[in-house]
């Protein structure tokens with residue numbers, strides 16, 4: 197195994213690079229798609245009849261997107277999108293890396309949309325009412341109070357999706373994408389050391405996923421902030437110095 | 447006043463006069479949820495500086511009435527006039543709510559923000575104040591409710607009474623004309639009720655217009671300028687606190703007071 201590592205470390209690093217590129221960008225873009233869809237789907241129904249119909253139509257379209265991309269294997273989606281593009285463009289295929297990024301993003305977006313929506317609707321209705329009671333609009337409410345809490349709450353699920361993506365980019369080898377699994381297959385063809393090579397691949401995958409898991413746990417802890425707070429100064433400080441002190445300690 | 451009118455006095459005329467002065471005038475308000483009639487023909491006026499306490503058994507529609515006044519619920523019929531203009535059809539409930547604030551039984555502090563930011567959010571985003579102005583305003587109001595020392599705490603680090611005082615400070619930061627309270631002390635441990643009532647008492651002394659749903663009868667008797675007794679979705683009786691508490695004219699009011707006093 198050490199021999200494989202020393203001989204093929206460059207190819208393995210390239211594989212890791214592509215795997216992480218697609219996993220990171222796919223997860224981030226997927227999260228962005230999920231946030232936009234989650235916000236759209238939790239918009240209050242407009243009073244205006246026409247807008248209401250429009251909003252509902254949008255809801256159905258997004259439902260369809262979510263159900264289709266959750267309900268079919270990513271490997272099949274990869275083939276359909278990759279070869280569909282080629283068919284529509286007279287046989288010219290899309291760059292494999294770009295295809296991979298698009299496929300993983302769209303696929304992740306479908307899952308994230310439901311995760312984000314779940315995060316939003318699980319926020320206590322009192323948080324919305326507290327905002328509305330001081331005159332915040334729906335978008336101000338979402339931006340300042342609801343989304344920060346929802347995103348914090350869904351972070352474990354986002355970590356999950358991230359890890360799934362690191363592993364599932366391996367299906368992109370069906371369109372010839374050189375991620376880690378593809379590299380491993382190549383090494384096997386070269387060396388015939390099937391067990392050792394895939395064991396090595398497994399170890400590398402695990403290091404990646406475990407690393408991400410630890411990293412995002414750290415982010416969670418950061419978002420939660422201090423467990424304790426300091427009671428500020430004495431009661432006879434004036435308002436301005438209180439505010440200054442409070443700010444300086446953020 | 448209204449109670450002493452002879453039945454054939456034209457009510458409408460009397461109202462028109464009242465409306466010129468009333469900050470909030472609720473007129474023939476009705477609310478149904480499905481087939482469930484929760485409010486029927488609710489009529490009352492709130493004048494500047496009034497402290498109106500709404501009392502009544504639970505389930506009588508007090509919260510629903512407050513939520514209608516704050517446009518959290520859409521009335522099924524009737525009007526709510528704010529300085530004479532009907533606000534039930536307004537396109538901008540958020541603008542109206544800048545002037546008519548609300549304090550909830552469950553506090554509803556923003557869990558992701560510390561005490562200071564809870565208070566500055568409205569002034570900054572809604573009133574477009576600068577950060578330092580908003581912070582000074584917040585510090586003044588937090589000092590008024592005795593919560594200055596806790597500016598950096600998150601809501602989950604506070605006791606119930608402290609949360610409610612911060613919620614009051616947050617509402618005050620919008621400089622509302624009217625403040626609505628829905629059972630502000632009902633979720634509190636008994637030893638924390640006093641600190642919140644003290645804050646409200648001092649607001650009443652400063653002349654803030656308030657509508658308070660409460661089960662604290664001695665507080666209502668002491669602080670209110672008007673008491674409204676509700677039962678089963680209607681206003682059974684309203685008037686000065688001495689009259690309602692000492693000389694209730696309706697049997698239902700007497701029965702209720704006998705139970706709670």
Ligand SMILES: Nc1ncnc2c1ncn2[C@@H]1O[C@H](COP(=O)(O)OP(=O)(O)O)[C@@H](O)[C@H]1O
Pocket residue numbers: 479482484502503504505506507508509510511
């Ligand atoms: N959103 C709602 N949907 C249906 N019924 C409701 C709703 N809100 C309140 N009610 C009903 O309205 C009645 C009055 O409730 P509420 O205003 O909360 O009374 P109170 O605050 O006086 O205890 C109750 O019977 C309650 O079940």
Ligand SMILES: [Mg+2]
Pocket residue numbers: 508509510629
């Ligand atoms: Mg209630």
